[in-house]
Amino acid sequence: MAYPSDQRSSGRGTVRFVMVLVGLFLVVYMVRPPRLRPSSKAVGSCPPCFCDCEEESMLSLPLDILNSSLADCGKDDPQMNEEMKKDIATLLSEELNLQKNVTNDVLDRTKVLIMSAKRASSHYQKESEKCNIGIDTCEGGREKAQAALIEERKLSALWETRAIEFGWKD
Template sequence: MAHSHLPKHGVLRLFLVLVGVCLVEYTVGPTLFLCWRLKGVSSSSSSTIQDSCTPCDCFCSSEDTVPQLSDCGRNDPDMKKEMKKDRLTVLSEEIALHDIVVRDTMEHTKGLIMDTRKSSYLYQKEAEKCNVGIKTCEEARERAEAELIEERKITTLWENRARQQGWEVDQ
C-alpha cells in the first residue's frame, strides 16, 4: 500500500498553534501597541507630549521640565468625565457610533442603488429602441433584397426578349 501524503499530527498542531497566536495578536496587538506607544511618548521630549495631549494647566517645578503623561488633562472636566466611564459605557458608545456609521453607509448605498436602477432602466429603454430600429432595418433590407431579386428576374426576361428581337450587347 502506498504511503499517505497527509501531514503529520505535529505539523498540523504547529499550524493550529500559529493560527491561534496570529488571532490573539490580531485582537490584543493594537492595545499592546498603544500602551507601548504611550510609554514611548512619556519618555520622549516635551514637544511630543504637548503634541499628543490637549493643552493643560500643569504646574511643573523648574527641575521637572517634562510633565508626566498622567498629569496631562488632569484639570480638564471633559477628560475627567471620560476617564470615569466604565468599560461597558465606552463599548456602548462605540457600538452606537458604529451603528451611526452603518446607517449612513446604508443610506449612501441605497442612494447609489437607486441611481443605478434608474440608469439601468434608461439603458434598457435605449436598448429596446435600438432593437426595434434594428428589426425595422432588417425587415426593410429583406424587402429590398426580395425586390432586387424580382427586378433581376424581370431584367433577365426583357434581355432575353430583346435578344430574340435581334438586340446585341455593345462592348
C-alpha cells in the same frame, strides 16, 4: 505515532522557556534607567532636550499605557475630564452607537448607489429595446429590399431576353 510524547513536551517546554526569556528581555529593556540607554549626546546637530519628567513617572508609564489612561492626560480640559470619568459600559455604549451610525450611513449610501444602478440599468435596457426594435425594422426593410432587387433582376433579365429576341446587340 511519529514522535514519542517526551519529545513533544520537551519542545513545548523549550518554546515556553524562550518566550519567557524574550518577555523578560523586553521588560528589562523598557524599565531600565535612562542612563543605561544609548545617549543622544553624540549627535551634535540636536539641541539638548529640557524635560520636567520625573523618574517615577517614566517608570509608571508602561502601567498607565496598559490601563489605557495617563495620569496627567488632559487634566485641564473639561471635556477630557468628563470623558475620563465615564465608566467602561458608557464608553462601549457610545462606541456601539458610533459604529451603528457609521453602519447606517454606509447602508444608506449603498442603497442610494443600488437605486442609481437600477435606474441606469433600466435606462440601458430601454435603450437596448429601442435598438433591437430598430434592428428588427432595418432587417425587415433589408429583406423587402432584397426581395424587390430579386424581382427587379428577374424583370431585367426578362426584358433583356426579349430585347435579344428582337435583335438587340450588346
